[in-house]
Structure formats: C-alpha cells, structure tokens
Amino acid sequence: MSTSLNSKFVEISHLVKEYPNPYGEDFRVIENFNLNIKQGEFISLIGHSGCGKSTVLTMLAGLNEISDGGIIVGDKEIDGPGPDRAVVFQAPCLMPWMTAYQNVMLGVKNVYPHATKSVQKQIVEHSLSIVGLSDAMKKLPNEMSGGMQQRVGIARAIALKPKMLLLDEPFGRLDSLTRMELQDVIINILAEENLTAMIVTHDVDEAVFMADRCVMMSNGPKAGVGEIMEINFPRPRNRQDVFNDPMFFRYREHLLAFLEQRSHIKGKTRLHNHEDLIGYLSSEDLKSLEAQYQD
Amino acid sequence: MKNPLSYIKYPLLKAIDISGLTFLGPVVRLCYGEEPSVQMKKIGQWIFIPIIFIILFLFVWGIASEKIQTKSGALPNPTKTLQAYDSINTFAKREKLKKEAYEAHGEQREKLLTKAQERLAEIIPQAQAATELVTQEKANQKVKLASQIAPIKEEYKTSKRAFTESQKQRQTQLDHTSKKLHIGNEEQYQSFIQSVKEHQSQTETEKSTLRSIKIKIKEIENSSSKKVEKALQLQTIMAEEQQFLKKQIDQLTRDNKSLKVESEQLKIEENFTALTQVTGKEALKKAQSIVKTETRLEKTKASNYAKPSTLWFQVRRSILCVFTGFLLGSLIAIPIGILCGLSSTFMAAMTPFVAIFKPVSPIVWLPITLIIASGLIPDPDQNPLMKFLWGLPGELGEFKINPAFIASAATVALCSLWATLANTALGVASIDKDHLNVARVLKLGFWSRLFKIIIPSALPLIFAGLRISLGVGWMVLIAAELLSSSEGIGKFVWDQFNNGASDSFAKMIVVVFVVGVIGLILDRIMIIFQRMVSFEGSAATI
Ligand SMILES: Nc1ncnc2c1ncn2[C@@H]1O[C@H](COP(=O)(O)OP(=O)(O)OP(=O)(O)O)[C@@H](O)[C@H]1O
Ligand SMILES: [Mg+2]
Numbered sequence: 001m002s003t004s005l006n007s008k009f010v011e012i013s014h015l016v017k018e019y020p021n022p023y024g025e026d027f028r029v030i031e032n033f034n035l036n037i038k039q040g041e042f043i044s045l046i047g048h049s050g051c052g053k054s055t056v057l058t059m060l061a062g063l064n065e066i067s068d069g070g071i072i073v074g075d076k077e078i079d080g081p082g083p084d085r086a087v088v089f090q091a092p093c094l095m096p097w098m099t100a101y102q103n104v105m106l107g108v109k110n111v112y113p114h115a116t117k118s119v120q121k122q123i124v125e126h127s128l129s130i131v132g133l134s135d136a137m138k139k140l141p142n143e144m145s146g147g148m149q150q151r152v153g154i155a156r157a158i159a160l161k162p163k164m165l166l167l168d169e170p171f172g173r174l175d176s177l178t179r180m181e182l183q184d185v186i187i188n189i190l191a192e193e194n195l196t197a198m199i200v201t202h203d204v205d206e207a208v209f210m211a212d213r214c215v216m217m218s219n220g221p222k223a224g225v226g227e228i229m230e231i232n233f234p235r236p237r238n239r240q241d242v243f244n245d246p247m248f249f250r251y252r253e254h255l256l257a258f259l260e261q262r263s264h265i266k267g268k269t270r271l272h273n274h275e276d277l278i279g280y281l282s283s284e285d286l287k288s289l290e291a292q293y294q295d
Numbered sequence: 296m297k298n299p300l301s302y303i304k305y306p307l308l309k310a311i312d313i314s315g316l317t318f319l320g321p322v323v324r325l326c327y328g329e330e331p332s333v334q335m336k337k338i339g340q341w342i343f344i345p346i347i348f349i350i351l352f353l354f355v356w357g358i359a360s361e362k363i364q365t366k367s368g369a370l371p372n373p374t375k376t377l378q379a380y381d382s383i384n385t386f387a388k389r390e391k392l393k394k395e396a397y398e399a400h401g402e403q404r405e406k407l408l409t410k411a412q413e414r415l416a417e418i419i420p421q422a423q424a425a426t427e428l429v430t431q432e433k434a435n436q437k438v439k440l441a442s443q444i445a446p447i448k449e450e451y452k453t454s455k456r457a458f459t460e461s462q463k464q465r466q467t468q469l470d471h472t473s474k475k476l477h478i479g480n481e482e483q484y485q486s487f488i489q490s491v492k493e494h495q496s497q498t499e500t501e502k503s504t505l506r507s508i509k510i511k512i513k514e515i516e517n518s519s520s521k522k523v524e525k526a527l528q529l530q531t532i533m534a535e536e537q538q539f540l541k542k543q544i545d546q547l548t549r550d551n552k553s554l555k556v557e558s559e560q561l562k563i564e565e566n567f568t569a570l571t572q573v574t575g576k577e578a579l580k581k582a583q584s585i586v587k588t589e590t591r592l593e594k595t596k597a598s599n600y601a602k603p604s605t606l607w608f609q610v611r612r613s614i615l616c617v618f619t620g621f622l623l624g625s626l627i628a629i630p631i632g633i634l635c636g637l638s639s640t641f642m643a644a645m646t647p648f649v650a651i652f653k654p655v656s657p658i659v660w661l662p663i664t665l666i667i668a669s670g671l672i673p674d675p676d677q678n679p680l681m682k683f684l685w686g687l688p689g690e691l692g693e694f695k696i697n698p699a700f701i702a703s704a705a706t707v708a709l710c711s712l713w714a715t716l717a718n719t720a721l722g723v724a725s726i727d728k729d730h731l732n733v734a735r736v737l738k739l740g741f742w743s744r745l746f747k748i749i750i751p752s753a754l755p756l757i758f759a760g761l762r763i764s765l766g767v768g769w770m771v772l773i774a775a776e777l778l779s780s781s782e783g784i785g786k787f788v789w790d791q792f793n794n795g796a797s798d799s800f801a802k803m804i805v806v807v808f809v810v811g812v813i814g815l816i817l818d819r820i821m822i823i824f825q826r827m828v829s830f831e832g833s834a835a836t837i
Binding site for chain 2: 061062063080081082083085086087089091093095096097098106107109110111140142156160
C-alpha cells in the first residue's frame with residue numbers, strides 16, 4: 001500500500017447537499033465540504049445542532065444522495081450504501097422480532113453468503129463477545145437495556161468486517177457510565193482491527209478523547225469544514241491518562257471556544273466566557289482565534 | 296423452601312394474558328394470596344357484575360318471551376331454548392348411534408340388538424304410563440277447572456237474567472214515554488232521543504260485561520296447567536325414544552349393511568347353483584339376475600348410512616367453509632397488500648378497485664359467485680375435483696363439497712379480504728425507515744429484505760387485519776349459506792324457518808348462541824396469533 005493511498009483513504013471533495021424545498025429555492029445544507037481521511041484514522045465531527053453533521057455522515061454511508069461533488073472511499077467513488085461502511089445509528093435500530101444473535105446474523109449471512117454455517121456462527125459469536133454480550137445472545141431487544149441494545153448495534157456493524165465505521169451520535173441516549181464503557185469498546189475495536197472511523201457527537205470530551213482529528217463544522221446553511229484540530233495522544237489511549245493530560249484541556253477549550261464563537265457569530269447566545277478560556281489556549285491558537293473573531 | 300405451585304404462577308398468568316381470558320387473572324392472583332382486597336375488587340368487576348347482568352338479561356328475556364306472541368308461538372324463553380338445545384343434541388347422538396347400528400356386524404351387532412330390544416321392552420310400559428298420565432292429568436285438570444268455572448258460570452247466568460230484566464223495564468218505560476209525546480214540542484222530543492240513547496248505551500255495556508265473563512271462562516278452560524304440560528313433555532320424550540329404538544333395531548336387522556351383503560351373497564350363490572342345473576333361456580335369465588344382484592352387492596358394500604345433517608355437522612361444515620374462504624381471501628389480500636405497501640404506484644392502481652368493491656354486500660356477491668361456480672362445475676357428479684373431494688376419508692368426504700359451498704366460500708373471501716388488504720398495506724408502508732436503512736447498509740437483497748424485515752415488522756398489523764377478516768367472514772357466511780342453501784348453519788336456520796315445528800323457533804335462538812360462541816372462539820384464536828407475532832412497540836393494538 002502506497003503512502004499516498006494511505007493518506008487519502010477517504011476523499012470528500014466539494015461535497016454539496018441540497019434538500020428540496022417546495023416553497024422556494026432548494027435548501028443548501030452543505031456546501032464545499034472537503035476532507036481527506038487516512039486509513040486507520042479516527043475522525044470526530046462536531047458542530048452546532050442542525051449544521052449538517054448527520055447529513056455528511058449519511059452521505060458518506062451512502063444512505064443520503066449526494067447533490068454535487070464526490071466521495072471516494074478506497075479508490076472507488078461511492079454509489080449507495082454497502083457493508084464496507086458499517087453504520088451505528090443513534091437509535092440501536094434492532095429488529096424487535098429477532099434475538100441479539102439473529103440481528104447480527106442478518107448482516108453476516110448476507111456479507112459472507114459463501115461461508116459455512118459454523119464460520120458464520122463464529123463471526124457472530126465473536127463480535128458479540130467483543131462488545132461483552134456473550135451471555136445475552138438469545139435475548140430479544142425488549143429484554144435488553146438501551147446500552148445492551150447499542151452494543152448489539154455495534155456488534156452488528158463490526159461483524160461485517162467493514163473498512164469504515166460510521167457512528168452518528170451512537171451514545172447520545174445513554175447515561176454517562178454506559179457511554180464511557182462503550183467508548184472504550186469502540187476504541188479497543190478500532191485499535192484491533194485498524195478501522196477507519198468517523199463519529200458524530202455533541203460531546204466535546206468524547207470528540208477529543210476518541211479521535212485523531214476533530215473536524216469542526218461551520219454553521220449551516222451552506223456549512224463546510226470550519227477548522228480541523230489534530231489530537232496527538234498516543235494510542236492505545238487510556239482514559240485516566242488522557243483526562244489528566246493538560247493538553248486535553250487545551251483541545252477541549254479550543255473546541256468549546258470554536259463552538260461558542262460560532263454561536264456568537266450566529267448572534268444567538270449569551271455572552272460567552274471568552275476571557276476565561278484564554279489561559280488554556282496557546283498563543284498560536286489565540287492568534288487564529290482572534291483572526292476568526294475579527295471577520 | 297418455595298412452594299412448588301409458586302413456580303407456575305407467572306407462566307400461568309402469562310398464558311391467561313396471551314389467551315385474553317384476563318378475567319381469570321385476579322382469581323389466580325387471589326389463589327396465591329396476592330393483595331386480596333384488590334383482587335376481590337377486580338373479581339367483582341370482571342366476574343360478578345357480568346354474571347349479575349347475564350342473570351338480569353335472562354330474567355328480562357323470560358318476561359319478554361311471555362309478552363311477545365307470534366304466529367309461531369310465543370318467543371321461546373330461556374328454558375325452552377335450553378330444551379331445544381337438548382333436543383338438538385339428542386338428535387345428533389341418536390343419528391350417530393343409528394349410523395353405528397347400520398355399520399355394525401357380527402357379534403357387535405347382536406350385542407347392540409339385544410341392548411336396543413331390552414331398552415325398548417323397558418320403555419314401552421313407561422311410554423304407556425306416560426300416555427295414561429297425560430289422560431289422567433287432563434281429566435284432573437278438567438275437574439279442577441270445572442270447579443273453578445262453576446261460580447263464574449253462575450255469575451254469568453244471574454247477570455244475564457238481571458240484564459234481560461232491566462232491558463225489558465227500560466223498553467216498557469220508553470214505550471210509555473213515547474205515547475205521552477206532544478206533537479210539535481221539540482224539547483220533549485229531544486229529551487226522548489236522549490233517553491233512547493241512554494237505553495242503547497246501557498244495553499251495550501251489559502252485553503260487553505257478559506262477553507268479558509265468557510272470555511274469562513274460555514281462558515280458564517284453555518289454561519294449561521304445569522302438570523299437564525310436564526306430562527305431555529314426558530310423553531313426547533318417551534315416544535321419541537321409542538321411535539328411535541325401533542329405527543335402530545331396523546338398522547341392526549332389516550337395513551343392516553352386513554346382513555344385506557350377506558343375504559345378497561347368499562342369493563348369488565343359490566342362483567349360481569341353480570344356474571348350473573339349467574340351459575337355454577332359463578340359464579340366460581338366471582345369469583342376468585346374478586349380474587344384477589352382483590352390481591347391487593357392490594353398491595351396498597360401498598354405501599354409507601344416509602345421515603340427515605345434524606346441527607353439529609352443519610357447524611363443522613360452516614367452519615370449514617369460513618376457513619376456506621378466509622384462506623382464499625388472505626392468499627389474495629396479503630400479496631396485494633404487500634405490493635400496495637411497497638409501491639405507491641401499485642397502490643394508486645389498486646385504489647379504485649378497492650374503493651368500488653369494498654362496500655359491495657355479500658347478498659350481491661353470492662348470486663354472482665353461485666352462477667360462476669355452477670358454470671365452472673355444471674355437473675358435480677361427473678366433475679373429477681368433486682369426485683376427489685367426496686372420496687376424501689372421514690368427514691371431509693361426508694361434507695360433500697359442492698358448487699354452493701365454493702360460492703359461499705368465495706363470497707366470504709370477497710367480503711373479508713379488504714380488512715387484511717388495507718392492514719397489510721398499512722403495515723408494510725409504515726415500516727420503520729431506520730430498519731430500511733439498516734437493510735440498505737447490510738445490502739440485503741429484495742427477498743431477504745421482504746421476508747426478514749418488511750413482513751415481520753408488518754405481521755402484527757397483518758394479523759390485526761386477518762382477525763377482522765375472519766370476523767366479517769363468519770358473519771357473511773351464515774347469510775351466504777342461508778341464501779345458497781349450502782349445508783351449514785345458515786341452512787339449518789332456513790330449514791327451521793320453513794319447518795314450523797313447535798320447537799323450531801327455539802332452535803333458531805339456540806343457533807344465535809352457537810354462532811356467537813363460535814365467532815368468539817375464532818376471534819380469541821386470532822388474538823392469540825396476533826399476540827404471538829406482536830413485539831413491543833408494534834403498531835397493532837389489541
Ligand atoms: N430530509 C430532509 N429534508 C429537508 N431538510 C432536511 C432533511 N434532513 C435534514 N434537513 C435539514 O438539514 C439540516 C442539517 O440536518 P442534519 O440532520 O444533518 O443536522 P445535524 O448536524 O445532524 O443536527 P443534530 O446535531 O441535531 O443531529 C437541518 O437544518 C435540517 O433541517
Ligand atoms: Mg444528527
């Protein structure tokens with residue numbers, strides 16, 4: 001594998017999304033969105049509610065039509081959804097009439113149609129054990145907690161052996177303890193399988209802790225990439241270490257500042273505590289912030 | 296240590312919930328000693344109050360039946376209806392016994408025969424006693440009535456005498472006045488007219504008084520006493536059993552299948568020995584007779600006891616018919632409903648048909664389906680399909696499925712399929728978009744998407760539709776059978792309507808309950824199915 005291919009495993013260029021508007025001009029949500037993702041990289045996508053994060057992610061998943069521009073994944077222009085880009089939805093979206101095992105098997109059967117029954121069974125059992133559900137395989141969704149259901153959703157995604165994992169606010173509906181557990185689950189999986197991943201989140205801590213790069217989206221309509229922040233924690237990551245690292249707070253505050261500022265530009269929020277934040281930011285960061293603040 | 300019974304508590308409660316017999320829940324909980332006061336309240340509400348209202352209903356029914364007089368007698372009261380139910384059952388039982396008698400052979404036949412004869416011997420004196428009792432009770436009644444009537448008759452006589460007397464008096468009075476009238480005195484004439492009027496009205500009142508006394512006497516004469524009625528009933532029961540036993544004995548002797556076969560075989564043998572002794576014309580005649588007997592023997596061997604249809608037979612046939620129609624309708628409705636749900640284009644294409652055909656009444660469909668069915672099967676006796684169906688073993692063959700049956704089933708299908716169609720389309724169209732997205736990510740093919748995701752998620756609504764369809768079908772079927780004279784419950788009602796026997800009215804009331812109970816059971820079965828395919832959060836509500 002050449003390095004050039006490696007650094008441009010996913011290439012999103014001049015992406016545009018327009019939703020039809022029956023009472024006027026089409027509603028242009030995304031405009032000129034550009035992003036390259038390296039193989040094995042973990043991207044977090046953060047931005048204000050309604051700016052179009054889910055729209056970008058679903059377009060990458062192939063579930064949402066692309067209005068203009070293009071997305072290339074692994075040398076191929078994407079055309080519709082596929083098991084190479086597995087999605088974990090915000091709601092677990094399990095089939096309520098199937099057990100955890102059957103829900104995972106549904107995709108496995110389809111992606112490995114030629115594998116023997118026992119191989120298929122192994123894949124399913126393995127992915128369920130990775131998310132810690134070895135004992136709950138026979139359970140129906142309504143017999144499981146929200147966290148367990150989301151674990152099944154993750155197992156279903158990784159059982160497909162995808163090249164990419166797309167997560168749209170996967171832990172949005174879970175309590176913080178479960179959320180942390182599942183974050184670790186995902187991080188371990190990604191480390192093991194060397195998967196490329198993108199996570200949409202509202203949680204600044206999550207965006208910093210999990211990702212290699214954090215993509216901050218500008219506000220819609222006509223949203224694009226506002227800023228990209230590299231997060232240089234070593235992998236595998238340990239929660240304690242990361243949270244105790246002073247850089248963690250820098251990254252965090254930078255993100256918050258970005259979001260606050262965007263709210264300010266939109267003219268919607270209360271006075272932000274810009275002054276309080278400055279102490280945490282490097283001079284470079286401050287300069288770039290000031291520059292943005294001016295225009 | 297836990298009581299072993301405690302392990303079945305929750306499974307039991309769950310089974311009760313699924314079967315929909317929710318009123319049993321509190322009873323079970325009470326038996327386990329769970330919050331007795333709460334359970335007692337629930338039992339009061341769901342068991343005692345319905346029972347009280349049922350009793351109230353029976354009471355009102357009993358009173359109403361006395362008041363409502365029709366040409367076919369009074370509206371049957373609960374007791375009469377129960378008796379009619381009994382007589383339906385007895386009839387069914389006896390027909391079964393007669394059939395057994397017809398088919399009995401060898402030792403068993405003899406056993407049955409002795410039993411029947413013994414019973415007959417036993418019953419004859421009893422029947423005579425019953426007849427005597429009737430005459431006696433009638434005589435008793437007459438005497439009793441005579442003593443009741445005597446004083447009224449006396450009253451009638453005295454009143455009549457008194458009235459004639461007073462009439463005479465008034466007459467002479469009037470005569471007297473008429474002679475004293477002054478010509479030209481209008482006032483006097485007016486008052487004369489007045490007195491004539493009074494006289495006439497008085498006479499009228501007296502006549503009506505006499506008439507009412509007469510009616511009273513008639514009423515008493517006609518009033519039947521409970522004792523007489525009871526005696527009559529007993530007499531009928533005895534007579535019926537006697538008749539049945541005679542018929543049964545016939546079936547065991549004269550009409551018995553094995554005996555007939557035997558005697559025909561014997562005849563053939565005899566004729567054959569006779570045949571071997573002769574030649575020429577005589578021989579031809581004998582041979583012909585042998586051939587004839589042989590064909591008759593074959594027929595006898597293949598014959599069945601011609602059982603007149605009992606209500607239970609007709610109920611079973613109706614159930615078969617309703618399921619045939621229901622299955623037919625569902626086989627049409629579910630695929631079309633799925634297509635409608637999947638494709639809005641197809642839905643648009645089907646909408647006019649659904650809109651136009653849905654409101655059509657079974658009464659309109661039936662003649663059409665009858666014509667078509669009898670057009671397709673003009674000669675049922677020669678039709679291979681009919682022959683095949685009639686040759687089926689057991690009761691399926693006995694049902695004698697005919698074009699009228701097919702027409703009734705088709706009518707059921709045509710009237711019942713709409714609920715399933717609409718619900719299936721709704722179920723498929725309202726599938727969770729997220730589930731479809733999952734299917735797209737997993738790249739499921741059309742068929743696995745259909746069978747793994749779309750149909751399972753639509754199943755609760757499909758079953759809700761099927762349940763409505765079966766209910767509609769059951770209602771439609773009875774009407775269809777009544778009109779098409781296809782053997783079944785509808786036909787039974789029609790026969791009773793035309794029959795005019797003393798208890799046919801009561802039998803019709805029995806049918807009301809039979810139809811209702813079967814409809815209830817069918818509905819319950821569908822509810823159980825519906826609950827089994829439902830999952831939490833599914834759209835179907837029960
Ligand atoms: N199907 C649609 N038709 C029209 N407009 C849509 C459609 N889906 C989304 N939008 C609009 O596009 C914009 C972006 O939506 P999107 O769901 O991508 O936002 P988001 O960033 O994911 O928000 P959130 O953080 O709340 O999930 C919103 O303004 C939304 O109103
Ligand atoms: Mg979103």
